[in-house]
Amino acid sequence: MLDKIVTKVDDKGRITIPKEVRESSGIEKGEVLFINAELGQLKLTRAVEDPIVKLKEYAEKEYEEGRTRNLRDYAKEKGMELDE
Secondary structure, eight states, rough: OHHHHHHHOOOTOOOOOOHHHHHTTTOOTTEEEEEEETTTTTEEEEOOOOOHHHHHHHHHHHHHTOOOOOOOHHHHHTTTTOOO
16 A cells, blocks of 8 residues: 655646556556545546447457457358348
């Protein structure tokens, strides 16, 4: 666990999450966070990732690494008719 970390609010109302906090929390560039403000405290939580986005990323990676097959070829191999 990290000790208390101090950060300042800039003139545009932004804060910087220090590198050591980002690294220990696994927060990456572009990640979406929610700010929950309650009883004078702020709590950052990760936004739930869209599963379709994750599936797209996975499918693209599989394609780039040559581990995908054409659906029509697969269906033909299995004796399935796609066109009716």
